[in-house]
Amino acid sequence: MIIKWLQRVLLGLIIVASLYASIQNLIASKDLGSIHDDPVLDWEKRFEPLKAKLPFKRGVVGYISASSVPGATYDSNNDQGEYVLTQYVMSPIIINTGTNQEWNIGNLKPDAYKIWSQSNHGQFEVFQFKGNVYLFHKVGK
Amino acid sequence: MTLLTTIGIFLLPVLSGGMLVHLLWPERDFKLLFFKFFLGIGIGLGLSSLLYFLYLFAFAGQHWFVFLQLAIFLILLAFTIGMERKRGKLSLPRLNLTRTQIILAGIAAVVFIVSFLGTGSYLLRRQQGDWDAWMMFNRAARFIYRDQPHWLESFSRQMDPIFHADYPLLLGLNVASGWDALGAESAYVQMLQSALFALAALGILVSALASLKSVGQASLGLIILWGTPTLVNEGAREMADLPLAFFILSTAILIYFYFVYKKPTLIVLSGLTAGLAAWTKNEGSLFVIGVGVALVVAFMFENSLEDTKKENIVSSRLRDLVVKFRGNVLPALFWYALGLAFPFVIVICFKLFLAPPSDVLSNGATRSIQQILEIPRHLEILQYLGRELYYFGDWTNWFGAIPALFVYFLLFRLPINKELRPAYIAGITMLAVQLFGDYGVYLITPYDLTWHLSYSIERIVLQIFPVIAFLVLAASRVPEEIM
Numbered sequence: 124m125i126i127k128w129l130q131r132v133l134l135g136l137i138i139v140a141s142l143y144a145s146i147q148n149l150i151a152s153k154d155l156g157s158i159h160d161d162p163v164l165d166w167e168k169r170f171e172p173l174k175a176k177l178p179f180k181r182g183v184v185g186y187i188s189a190s191s192v193p194g195a196t197y198d199s200n201n202d203q204g205e206y207v208l209t210q211y212v213m214s215p216i217i218i219n220t221g222t223n224q225e226w227n228i229g230n231l232k233p234d235a236y237k238i239w240s241q242s243n244h245g246q247f248e249v250f251q252f253k254g255n256v257y258l259f260h261k262v263g264k
Numbered sequence: 265m266t267l268l269t270t271i272g273i274f275l276l277p278v279l280s281g282g283m284l285v286h287l288l289w290p291e292r293d294f295k296l297l298f299f300k301f302f303l304g305i306g307i308g309l310g311l312s313s314l315l316y317f318l319y320l321f322a323f324a325g326q327h328w329f330v331f332l333q334l335a336i337f338l339i340l341l342a343f344t345i346g347m348e349r350k351r352g353k354l355s356l357p358r359l360n361l362t363r364t365q366i367i368l369a370g371i372a373a374v375v376f377i378v379s380f381l382g383t384g385s386y387l388l389r390r391q392q393g394d395w396d397a398w399m400m401f402n403r404a405a406r407f408i409y410r411d412q413p414h415w416l417e418s419f420s421r422q423m424d425p426i427f428h429a430d431y432p433l434l435l436g437l438n439v440a441s442g443w444d445a446l447g448a449e450s451a452y453v454q455m456l457q458s459a460l461f462a463l464a465a466l467g468i469l470v471s472a473l474a475s476l477k478s479v480g481q482a483s484l485g486l487i488i489l490w491g492t493p494t495l496v497n498e499g500a501r502e503m504a505d506l507p508l509a510f511f512i513l514s515t516a517i518l519i520y521f522y523f524v525y526k527k528p529t530l531i532v533l534s535g536l537t538a539g540l541a542a543w544t545k546n547e548g549s550l551f552v553i554g555v556g557v558a559l560v561v562a563f564m565f566e567n568s569l570e571d572t573k574k575e576n577i578v579s580s581r582l583r584d585l586v587v588k589f590r591g592n593v594l595p596a597l598f599w600y601a602l603g604l605a606f607p608f609v610i611v612i613c614f615k616l617f618l619a620p621p622s623d624v625l626s627n628g629a630t631r632s633i634q635q636i637l638e639i640p641r642h643l644e645i646l647q648y649l650g651r652e653l654y655y656f657g658d659w660t661n662w663f664g665a666i667p668a669l670f671v672y673f674l675l676f677r678l679p680i681n682k683e684l685r686p687a688y689i690a691g692i693t694m695l696a697v698q699l700f701g702d703y704g705v706y707l708i709t710p711y712d713l714t715w716h717l718s719y720s721i722e723r724i725v726l727q728i729f730p731v732i733a734f735l736v737l738a739a740s741r742v743p744e745e746i747m
Contacts, residue, residue, distance in 0.1 A: 141491025204395070211406070
């Protein structure tokens with residue numbers, strides 16, 4: 124008899140926990156942001172002009188952000204996320220960190236760009252786009 | 265309009281998968297028809313992705329794959345109609361539900377609706393999926409679709425290893441072929457694929473429990489599985505863990521059904537689902553080995569083909585083992601290999617000839633051995649794993665879904681039927697091998713262990729959670745008995 128009651132209590136507990144968790148989860152999904160905001164789409168739009176400027180549709184380009192600029196401040200989580208997003212929106216172009224390629228992307232806030240440009244003066248032809256996006260074209264040796 | 269067209273595009277592989285399963289296992293029990301439909305979702309999507317992979321080698325840049333899918337669908341439809349015509353009418357079963365079953369089914373329906381809305385809400389807010397989806401699966405789809413004549417560039421060694429160009433392609437190729445059929449990139453394709461796998465994982469668990477146990481137990485399965493937010497959200501994140509969980513669960517259920525129906529086709533199908541697990545995610549290749557081991561162990565436990573004579577006990581035991589190995593294990597491995605062959609040969613060729621080296625193995629032997637010998641690493645992995653197993657599922661702050669299932673098993677367990685004992689042995693063995701393999705990967709990981717564990721341990725447990733739920737509910741008394 125006790126076992127039967129324990130079984131009923133457990134069954135009830137599982138049902139309550141499951142219902143509670145699923146309702147909480149539905150409510151919490153609102154915290155992910157508005158249905159109309161798509162951060163990936165925003166990132167896509169941000170890089171569209173840069174993609175159009177590149178003279179090829181496939182190949183490898185370099186990528187730098189504030190974390191590659193000594194002395195610049197950055198948030199490491201955002202930095203990594205932005206790198207992943209940039210590869211996603213630039214596909215099928217392959218992105219490598221650094222500026223070893225002929226064409227390189229700079230995802231730099233004004234202060235980081237200022238520091239970077241001081242130490243790389245004259246080495247790159249610079250194209251600036253909206254949203255702190257830059258395209259650096261290596262100038263011949 | 266795009267959504268409707270996308271649904272239409274997915275119907276071809278999904279229905280083809282269902283018909284293929286039905287042709288191979290023509291059981292007509294109504295609950296099993298549901299099971300085969302849900303199983304067909306994953307098998308159809310998996311086989312379609314493998315075919316698209318082969319198609320690209322010869323016809324990349326051409327856009328008629330959808331017609332190939334249509335042709336396959338029509339051929340399977342003709343075979344299915346031909347087979348069903350010979351077998352006469354299918355009679356609908358009468359649904360006589362008890363009061364307890366109606367209550368449990370009602371609660372299950374509420375959980376389903378709430379969680380379905382949760383999945384929808386998540387999908388609409390993350391149309392491109394989450395981090396790993398951008399990094400791997402949807403990124404691979406973009407590489408393949410946007411530059412199809414040069415699709416092999418997706419596996420360039422110049423790609424940063426964090427983008428895992430070595431990852432199997434089931435999801436990415438289905439997304440690319442969906443876009444190919446639509447003639448444009450649409451987030452609906454990856455959203456729908458993600459939701460389909462979530463629905464299929466739930467569907468096979470519920471229909472299998474309804475067939476093996478009762479409507480009450482099936483409802484409880486739904487309440488537990490879809491009342492687990494971690495799993496529900498995973499169904500919307502467009503990542504490979506839930507599809508992998510689907511294939512792991514399918515394989516375990518198919519092996520279980522084998523011990524109920526004794527049809528070798530079920531082992532063939534389990535080989536196919538294990539192979540598709542390997543085509544979904546790298547952990548799937550480990551699972552292929554785990555299932556092989558599980559079959560050997562389970563079939564060694566299957567009833568003796570002949571009685572052990574009362575001669576010398578040692579020699580008779582040995583003889584019994586040899587006889588069992590020849591009579592039970594080898595045929596089972598043969599059927600398993602038959603189902604496994606097509607997907608797994610492609611996985612092996614992909615890994616050998618196309619994929620860049622995996623980052624997990626990048627440490628080299630010396631460094632890996634050093635890490636294996638570090639006791640604190642073992643302790644940290646065990647600590648994370650233990651905590652995750654206890655709290656898994658985001659149920660409450662006090663306990664998660666797995667301890668609840670454990671206590672449920674203690675209170676509701678049934679004496680296990682001798683005939684079905686090998687099915688449980690197979691299920692437990694494959695879980696143990698999978699966990700052991702994952703443990704090994706954490707030991708030798710080239711990444712910071714704490715970061716790697718906190719980033720992935722929840723998804724590792726998620727991959728095996730549906731099998732744990734299935735085995736516990738299959739081995740327990742049904743709720744109808746206590747109400």
